[in-house]
Amino acid sequence: xxxxxxxxxxxxxxxxxxxxxxxxxxxxxxxxxxxxxxxxxxxxxxxxxxxxxxxxxxxxxxxxxxxxxxxxxxxxxxxxxxxxxxxxxxxxxxxxxxxxxxxxxxxxxxxxxxxxxxxxxxxxxxxxxxxxxxxxxxxxxxxxxxxxxxxxxxxxxxxxxxxxxxxxxxxxxxxxxxxxxxxxxxxxxxxxxxxxxxxxxxxxxxxxxxxxxxxxxxxxxxxxxxxxxxxxxxxxxxxxxxxxxxxxxxxxxxxxxxxxxxxxxxxxxxxxxxxxxxxxxxxxxxxxxxxxxxxxxx
Numbered sequence: 001x002x003x004x005x006x007x008x009x010x011x012x013x014x015x016x017x018x019x020x021x022x023x024x025x026x027x028x029x030x031x032x033x034x035x036x037x038x039x040x041x042x043x044x045x046x047x048x049x050x051x052x053x054x055x056x057x058x059x060x061x062x063x064x065x066x067x068x069x070x071x072x073x074x075x076x077x078x079x080x081x082x083x084x085x086x087x088x089x090x091x092x093x094x095x096x097x098x099x100x101x102x103x104x105x106x107x108x109x110x111x112x113x114x115x116x117x118x119x120x121x122x123x124x125x126x127x128x129x130x131x132x133x134x135x136x137x138x139x140x141x142x143x144x145x146x147x148x149x150x151x152x153x154x155x156x157x158x159x160x161x162x163x164x165x166x167x168x169x170x171x172x173x174x175x176x177x178x179x180x181x182x183x184x185x186x187x188x189x190x191x192x193x194x195x196x197x198x199x200x201x202x203x204x205x206x207x208x209x210x211x212x213x214x215x216x217x218x219x220x221x222x223x224x225x226x227x228x229x230x231x232x233x234x235x236x237x238x239x240x241x242x243x244x245x246x247x248x249x250x251x252x253x254x255x256x257x258x259x260x261x262x263x264x265x266x267x268x269x270x271x272x273x274x275x276x277x278x279x280x281x282x283x284x285x286x287x288x289x290x291x292x293x294x295x296x297x298x
Contacts, residue, residue: 012038022149025197044079160266166205183258
């Protein structure tokens with residue numbers, strides 16, 4: 001995510017078309033908005049076109065063109081046009097858009113869209129082109145810079161910070177007292193696969209705020225945490241008391257670490273101070289309890 005932010009800061013001030021690829025709920029629309037607001041066109045219109053709802057007539061009207069793709073696409077002006085889920089366009093809409101986009105050698109030729117183009121898709125466009133569902137010429141016009149947004153399951157180190165942000169956001173919006181996420185719920189979050197990505201996490205946190213009942217709000221999450229604890233119990237069964245004691249000690253240590261991280265809002269240095277261990281020791285223990293190097297060192 002830090003790399004994406006850095007690249008976005010470099011490309012936003014330019015006029016390069018941007019293609020954002022990611023699963024549903026990964027924040028593609030948020031990134032599209034950020035590119036626009038960091039650009040030199042921030043004071044101009046950001047026109048969002050939902051491609052899934054388009055037919056040739058409506059789509060051409062959105063672009064200010066005739067249904068056959070003729071005319072001048074002037075209504076989007078010189079701001080930014082955001083094609084949400086561009087892979088949903090049918091072949092006629094794709095052809096009309098291709099006619100409206102400059103190809104790099106067009107100069108100021110009339111009939112071309114002057115707006116900066118940002119597109120998103122949750123599909124694999126390479127596969128779509130091979131299957132003949134997406135025009136390769138259009139792909140190369142919209143793909144000036146391609147940014148892939150990772151799913152939440154690949155960036156679980158961000159979950160505590162995102163949860164804190166959504167708790168504050170929805171407590172303010174709903175006029176409720178801001179709750180906290182318990183270490184056990186945080187463990188559920190970290191073990192969940194999040195098929196709905198950030199949008200799913202936000203909905204769960206919003207439910208915590210609205211219901212005022214953390215346990216009820218997270219009950220429907222599929223998590224491997226209970227299964228893992230049961231498996232651990234089965235593993236130590238039949239072994240020595242020393243083995244069982246070590247397993248219990250590791251579980252207690254995990255709980256203490258998660259509690260400290262929750263209290264400090266995932267500030268690792270402060271958590272290490274509270275636990276009275278060195279920062280390096282905390283990073284080592286985080287790896288022991290299942291955090292990858294990228295998660296620990298972020």
